[in-house]
Amino acid sequence: MATGRTHRPATRSRGIPEATVARLPLYLRALTALSERSVPTVSSEELAAAAGVNSAKLRKDFSYLGSYGTRGVGYDVEYLVYQISRELGLTQDWPVVIVGIGNLGAALANYGGFASRGFRVAALIDADPAMAGKPVAGIPVQHTDDLEKIIKDNGVSIGVIATPAGAAQQVCERLVAAGVTSILNFAPTVLSVPDGVDVRKVDLSIELQILAFHEQRKAGEEALALAEAEAVVEVSEESGKGPDGDVPAVMPA
Amino acid sequence: MATGRTHRPATRSRGIPEATVARLPLYLRALTALSERSVPTVSSEELAAAAGVNSAKLRKDFSYLGSYGTRGVGYDVEYLVYQISRELGLTQDWPVVIVGIGNLGAALANYGGFASRGFRVAALIDADPAMAGKPVAGIPVQHTDDLEKIIKDNGVSIGVIATPAGAAQQVCERLVAAGVTSILNFAPTVLSVPDGVDVRKVDLSIELQILAFHEQRKAGEEALALAEAEAVVEVSEESGKGPDGDVPAVMPA
DNA sequence: CCATCTTTGTGCACGCGTTCACAAAGACAT
DNA sequence: ATGTCTTTGTGAACGCGTGCACAAAGATGG
Structure with missing residues (x-):
């Protein structure tokens, strides 16, 4: 997840x-x-x-x-x-807007899984004026200035944020003010929203970090098992605080 | 998440x-x-x-x-x-491969969040021969045929699957066979892996469906509160099984 | 109609995660 | 050195989620 x-x-x-x-x-x-x-x-x-x-x-x-x-x-x-x-609630059609049409936003716009079941990409919105009018996945990108009008005209209640982290909170606030009550956030930021607004977060980097943790543990266990098998164990105590030098890949206990 | x-x-x-x-x-x-x-x-x-x-x-x-x-x-x-x-485990560098360089794969390759903290995109792999050699995010795409060699040459233990659903399981098996023990799966499929392999799943469509559920509930509560306020309640009983016609947007209790 | 067999639906127990609330620990002033 | 004040670290209680194991329910065959 x-x-x-x-x-x-x-x-x-x-x-x-x-x-x-x-x-x-x-x-x-x-x-x-x-x-x-x-x-x-x-x-x-x-x-x-x-x-x-x-x-x-x-x-x-x-x-x-x-x-x-x-x-x-x-x-x-x-x-x-x-x-x-x-x-x-998939028997009705949910219009969604995607804000931030970079690599990820474009990928989301092209993602078939949205359209297939109950969701319709009502609009693509980006802050870059050069993007305006350019079609992505067959839908012309619109400028952020018109965000409020787009939300209201289409009766959008679900918004997807795929902007850089710096812009996410501001975009979020404008979406909420315009009437959006559910947000799917791809930006690596903690969004603060008023009560009654749902936020779900998808963070690619966090997922990888969790995998890295388990990967490291697996490597550690393997090396530890190996060390035990060799029965040659030397423990060099290391105590004290502060970012002291490198830590051995296999740490005791 | x-x-x-x-x-x-x-x-x-x-x-x-x-x-x-x-x-x-x-x-x-x-x-x-x-x-x-x-x-x-x-x-x-x-x-x-x-x-x-x-x-x-x-x-x-x-x-x-x-x-x-x-x-x-x-x-x-x-x-x-x-x-x-x-x-x-972020003090070491983790080489990762991304398999499936479509819209999403390209977005992932370009995503700064990977490189920034402990992760290095070691290779991009795609099944389309036309993609081979083409650079994405400055890295030339390689063909699936060389998957095993790429994994082993780079000591990759973390793989990212961004292929269509149909190809995911097969790619997964090849990754695992080549030595990958952690997988981040973006394809909308349940991957089956042997013990000792970690899989994390990111499913865009599922996230939206969960939001839709809460959104529907909010709409339902609102309408219900409205109905109660008007104090005009007519309950039409409806029982029995089977996909009977439309269900009123506001269902009684 | 009765017996048997399959599969659902659920009561119950257990373990993990969250939260409260407070004692212990240290900084800082006097 | 002593007291006060801030903030951590954690014991304990609680609630949610999971999985077992079985009774209830229905299908199916004789």
Whole structure:
């Protein structure tokens, strides 16, 4: 998952746990694939495998939505697709704007996954006057000056921020002031928003850093195991504070 | 955070909780900003605000790393930057390869956040022969045929998959076979990997769907509050199963 | 109609993560 | 040296999420 989440921990929406909501799109994708192969029904075991989760967890997740399965048979694929889509609010079309049409913004505009399910790129917005009018993914880029008007004319409530970090907070404030209440933030900044506005954060660099941590641990364990196997262990104590010189790749304990 | 996570839930690394690891990059970024402004020390309260978290949580997170603060004063910014960097394994350089140089792959290659802190784009790989040799972000794209050689020559252990969904699993298997043990997956697929390989998933479409859920709930609550205010409530019962026609935007209870 | 078999839905226990609240520790002034 | 004041570090309580294990429910066959 992209990682960072900025969420109201308080109100759970109609009793559906946040963790379950986060998995519904996963189930939906797996179900859609089954639907395209004209598979009529699926068991919790099969679907769980396809979605990469535990089958008990899947059943509990679905139990929050209602009793949509048939014991002894499984779940009706089409019906479940419909129910989850409805629950996620994907039966209606959500117009979204993307602000910041750099490399990432352009990639997002071209990303098929948006249009495919419930989302429509209503407008692309950039601060660079040279970009104005230039079509990206078939949509002409508009200038930031018109941001408020674009939001209101299109009834946009979801905004995607793909600007540099420095511009993100200001863009965010203008989006919110214009009526946007959900923001997907790709800029490496902590956005502060008023209550009632949801922010989700996708941070590429953070994901890599988390991987690096595990990678380092794996390397450390490997080397440690190796050292133990050789049974030649010399421990050089190092104490005190302050950025002292290099630290050995394999640290004791 | 992008959402999806595929992780060994079992082994906690040297006692540092996964949730804490996921926040360390956040702290590091805030600390780096302070460092650039030559701020010498910072309190848990201030740093927590900058990172967008609770101060108690931050202190507990740091307590897993050791006692790096000074009571009555706060934390030494430079020292903490060093300690967190070391903990995350960012004092060494991690060569990464990006596979799939479409819009997204190109955006990732150009993304400054990688190079800035511990990561180096060692190679760009694409299956399209027409791309071969073409420079993206100053790095010539190489063909998939040479994937194994590239991984081994550069000692790459972290791979980024930005291919279409259909190619992802196959690319993943080749990466793993060649020695990659950490994967950042942007393709909308569930990757299956052997034990010992970490996968983190960033799924743009899922993030939007989660936002849509909350957005729908907000709209529903608003409309419900409105209806209640008018005190004109007619409940039309609707039961039974099956994809019955349209569902009213505001559903009773 | 009854028995058997499959699969759902869920009660329960456990563990992780979060938050509160406070004692311990150190800086600083007198 | 002593007292005060600030801020850390952490024990303890709580709540959420996960997974086990099983009873309930329905399909299916005789």
